Amino acid sequence: MKIKNYWAPTPKKWRKIGDALLAVALFAQTQEALTSYSHMTQIISITALVGKFLTNFFVEEETTG
16 A cells, blocks of 8 residues: 555455445435434544545555566
8 A cells, every 4th residue: 555556546346345435434424414413424424535535545466477
């Protein structure tokens, strides 16, 4: 996980993980907002965004051979 990897193509596996994190967090945020607005909705939003952002740093390792 390196800064220069941010602009490299993200492997399909990590895109799926990032998208799943975002979807679950947004669903949880919606449920929390419907029941009672609290700081938990903000924490869920931040967690979702950070999780999705971090998956952009993963790249497929090149094999030599």
